[in-house]
C-alpha cells in the first residue's frame with residue numbers, strides 16, 4: 001500500500017454511465033441472467049426472483065439479504081449496512097459485483113431448502129466448456145512438451161496458466177477477448193523472478209488461489225503438477241470458492257471435475273491426471289476454501305485464520321482479474337504504482353497471473369503505461385493484455 005502519508009487512490013465505482021463497471025451492471029448482467037434462466041428449468045418462483053434482482057441492480061437500490069440468510073452476520077461484517085439503499089453502481093464496484101452474485105444464488109434457490117439447493121446456476125456452461133473439443137486439443141498439446149528443455153517447459157506451463165485466465169465465461173458473454181496475441185500482450189513479465197524465488201530456498205508449500213474452472217483451472221493443475229513433480233514445491237494448496245461466483249469461478253466440484261478430465265485424458269495429460277490423483281489422495285495437494293474467498297473486500301482485509309494459513313506458503317500464485325483487484329485494491333491507482341507496494345500487506349511471497357479485464361492496473365513501467373493510454377482506455381478491460389507480477 002502507498003505510505004500512510006499518501007492518500008489512497010479513489011475506489012472504483014460505476015457511478016459514471018458508460019464506465020466499465022456501469023456496463024457490467026447494465027449490459028453484461030442482463031445477458032448473464034438470461035443465460036442462467038435458459039440454462040436450467042427453473043420454475044416461476046426462481047425466474048421471478050432473478051427478474052427482480054435484474055430490475056433492482058439496474059434501476060433500483062441495494063436491498064437486503066433474504067430473511068434467515070445463514071451468512072447474514074458475515075455480510076454485516078463485510079459492510080452490507082453501509083451499502084443498503086445506495087444505487088448499485090454507486091457502491092464500490094468490487095463490493096457491488098460480489099453482492100450481486102450472492103443475491104443471484106439466493107434467487108435461484110442455491111441456499112435452499114428446496115429442490116434447487118446446491119445446484120450451480122452456472123453448471124451447464126461450465127460443463128459444456130469442460131467437455132468441449134477445444135479442451136481435448138489443449139490437453140493433447142501437452143504431448144509436445146517433452147521436446148522442450150526443462151526451462152522451456154517451465155515457461156510454457158506458466159504462460160499457459162496465465163493465458164488460461166482469458167477463458168472466463170462471464171467475460172465471453174459479451175464478446176470477450178476473442179483475440180489477443182499471447183506473445184505481444186504481456187505487459188510485465190516477472191516469470192524469471194518467479195522461478196528464481198522458488199529456487200531460492202528449500203521447497204515449500206505452493207498456494208494457488210484459483211480463478212475460473214475448466215479451461216483456466218486445467219493449466220493451473222498442470223502447473224501445480226509441474227512444481228510438485230519436479231520438487232520445486234513440497235506440497236500445494238489449491239484455494240477454490242466455497243460457492244458459485246462470478247459465473248465460472250472454480251468450486252470444489254469444479255476442481256474435482258477438472259482433475260477427472262485430466263485423469264481420463266490420453267497421453268501426457270492422463271499422466272498428469274494420475275499424479276494429481278495420487279497427490280490429492282496422499283495430501284500432497286489439498287483443495288481448500290474459506291468464506292472470505294467470496295467476500296466483497298480486498299485481500300488486505302483478510303481474516304486472521306486465512307492470513308495465518310497463507311503466511312506459511314513459500315509462494316502464493318494469485319490467478320485472474322478479480323483476485324488481482326482484491327490483491328492490489330480495486331482503486332484507480334496510477335498504472336505505474338509499484339506492485340510490491342500494493343501487495344506488501346499480503347502474508348506470503350506472491351505471483352499474480354492476470355489478464356486485464358477491469359479498470360485497475362499497477363506495476364507497469366512509465367513508457368508502457370503511456371503507450372497504452374495513447375490508445376484510449378480500452379486496454380485495461382479488453383482481456384488482450386496480461387501481466388506476470390511477482391513480489392518475492
Ligand SMILES: O=P(O)(O)OC[C@H]1O[C@](O)(CO)[C@@H](O)[C@@H]1O
Pocket residue numbers: 024028097165168170171211212246319320321322323325357358
Ligand atoms: O475471471 P476473472 O479473470 O477474475 O475476471 C472477472 C472479471 O470479469 C468481470 O466480472 C467483468 O465481467 C470483472 O469485473 C471481473 O474482475
